[in-house]
Amino acid sequence: MKKVIGLVIVCFLVYNSVYFKKLSEQSASESSKFNFVAYADSIYNQGILKQAKPIALADLQKELGKNTENAFSQFGNRLGIGQTAYFMVSVDGTVLNKTVDGFEVKTTDGNIYPIDIKFIFGNAIRDASKLVKLTDFKTNADFNKVSEELNNVIREKAIPAQLSTLTVGDKVEVVGAIKQSKKDALPILILPANITKL
Amino acid sequence: MTFKSFLTLIIITVSLTNCSQKSSEEKPKVAVVISTLNNPWFVVLAEAAAKNAEQLGYEAKIFDSQNNPAIESDNFENLISSGYDAILFNPTDADGSISNIMKAKEAGVPVFCMDREVNSNDAATSQVLSDNYSGCAEIGIEFVKSLNGKGKYVEILGLVGDNNTWARSGGFHSVVDKFPGFKMLAQQSGDFDRNKAMEVLETIMQGHPDLEAVFCGNDAMAMGAYQALLSAGKADKVKVFGFDGASDVIEKIAEGKIVATGMQYPIVMAETAAKFADEYFKGKRDFPQRVPVEVVLVKKSNAGSFK
Numbered sequence: 001m002k003k004v005i006g007l008v009i010v011c012f013l014v015y016n017s018v019y020f021k022k023l024s025e026q027s028a029s030e031s032s033k034f035n036f037v038a039y040a041d042s043i044y045n046q047g048i049l050k051q052a053k054p055i056a057l058a059d060l061q062k063e064l065g066k067n068t069e070n071a072f073s074q075f076g077n078r079l080g081i082g083q084t085a086y087f088m089v090s091v092d093g094t095v096l097n098k099t100v101d102g103f104e105v106k107t108t109d110g111n112i113y114p115i116d117i118k119f120i121f122g123n124a125i126r127d128a129s130k131l132v133k134l135t136d137f138k139t140n141a142d143f144n145k146v147s148e149e150l151n152n153v154i155r156e157k158a159i160p161a162q163l164s165t166l167t168v169g170d171k172v173e174v175v176g177a178i179k180q181s182k183k184d185a186l187p188i189l190i191l192p193a194n195i196t197k198l
Numbered sequence: 199m200t201f202k203s204f205l206t207l208i209i210i211t212v213s214l215t216n217c218s219q220k221s222s223e224e225k226p227k228v229a230v231v232i233s234t235l236n237n238p239w240f241v242v243l244a245e246a247a248a249k250n251a252e253q254l255g256y257e258a259k260i261f262d263s264q265n266n267p268a269i270e271s272d273n274f275e276n277l278i279s280s281g282y283d284a285i286l287f288n289p290t291d292a293d294g295s296i297s298n299i300m301k302a303k304e305a306g307v308p309v310f311c312m313d314r315e316v317n318s319n320d321a322a323t324s325q326v327l328s329d330n331y332s333g334c335a336e337i338g339i340e341f342v343k344s345l346n347g348k349g350k351y352v353e354i355l356g357l358v359g360d361n362n363t364w365a366r367s368g369g370f371h372s373v374v375d376k377f378p379g380f381k382m383l384a385q386q387s388g389d390f391d392r393n394k395a396m397e398v399l400e401t402i403m404q405g406h407p408d409l410e411a412v413f414c415g416n417d418a419m420a421m422g423a424y425q426a427l428l429s430a431g432k433a434d435k436v437k438v439f440g441f442d443g444a445s446d447v448i449e450k451i452a453e454g455k456i457v458a459t460g461m462q463y464p465i466v467m468a469e470t471a472a473k474f475a476d477e478y479f480k481g482k483r484d485f486p487q488r489v490p491v492e493v494v495l496v497k498k499s500n501a502g503s504f505k
Contacts (some may be wrong), residue, residue, distance in 0.1 A: 078492075079329075079490050080329065080488075080489045080490035080491055080492070081326075081463075081466060081470065081489060081490070081491045081492065082329075082490075082491065082492025083492065084492060119339045119342075119373070121335045121338065121339060121372055121373045121376075122331075122332045122335035122336060122339075122369070122372075122373075123329075123331070123332045123335075134486075134488055134490070135486075135487065138317075138319050139315065139317055139319075139361070140315055140327065140330075140331065140361070140365060140488060140490070141331075141361065141364060141365060141368065144331040144365065144368060144369070144372075147331075147372075148368075148372050151372070155376075
């Protein structure tokens, strides 16, 4: 019995002296105790779903064509300095087909837009929503954690649930974030925040 | 006290007072304190900051902290006692540099951080920083696409005490960790240094000859990693990703030898920090605490426009 206990203790000590822990995990464990999961959940459910006022993509494109600066300042959000901004847009249409990265929507005027459900990452949806201020957080790391948790809520929970009932030919409204540049024409790629079957 | 001694005392007092006050015609002095000048990227940042300050009509001098917080501290003490009026600052450490900023603040000298963040909201007058997280999330997406969602990789981090290191790593992992087909073989610091990164990767490759990709926290390390792979005859098998937008890496991306990097804009950061100092001298006090500067993904398809 003593030998068994001794072996367990030795195994425990050996494991704790050599086990692999990412340096990034070490750093993250030292960060603040703020509940980012609950905060992101409320930003999504109380903010994006209830308060966000997306502009119809076709209208945004007209506004961008008429007066780019005005369209960026009125409908877009760029934190700090840069040529691009994120916009919260809506698209009504029919599910044309499913792709490796998501699906495509065909609008009544014949335009086809890709909806990317695989790569919902970065600050696109957080910034397009205009609901989170940089000054609300002490460090950029905390501010970015909001994006990470918000993306998790959308990518891991909301969108899979909404997609489960979706088939080709369904009529849908997709609300999501796009990135546009004042300098170069960027292709329209919608990161969805909410998909509603019409 | 005789009248002669009294007069002498008055003359000395007046002289000393004049010594400590800047004449109205003297240009304000701007110090540019840089973490290290042993990296071309920071040389660009330093020179752009000094040039912008001079163009705005100020005297500017560059101080090199040699990635050493003790030297940085000496630099601050020297420049405060030498009567500098503002500091354009690239810190060596997110926590360790705060006390230096506070010393300047107590002396009434505003500090504008460039590129590297400190973990305080009320030390620096403002912090102009690359949006490292978003930039590396985009690199992460390119990484996943380029490796078709699976592979064994190594991450070479920058300086462990620098927030940029963790913002970049965090942005990258926020994407890559969502794809279970990826396995990180090792994560080690290369201190943002080309030679160190080369040595780190050489050592890692001995234990993990099957690696398929390397993500580096800056372009100097990406070049070091590429060099190590070239020496091992693996340069065409292992995909390298960097961050910074250094000209040698852009060239390698155009040639298809490195996959992608994130283009930072040191000149924009330096220009903004110098402009803020100018506005401070003219009386402005209300500055945003943090100003993110966009990072642009550079890959083979758009490398030509950055050359």
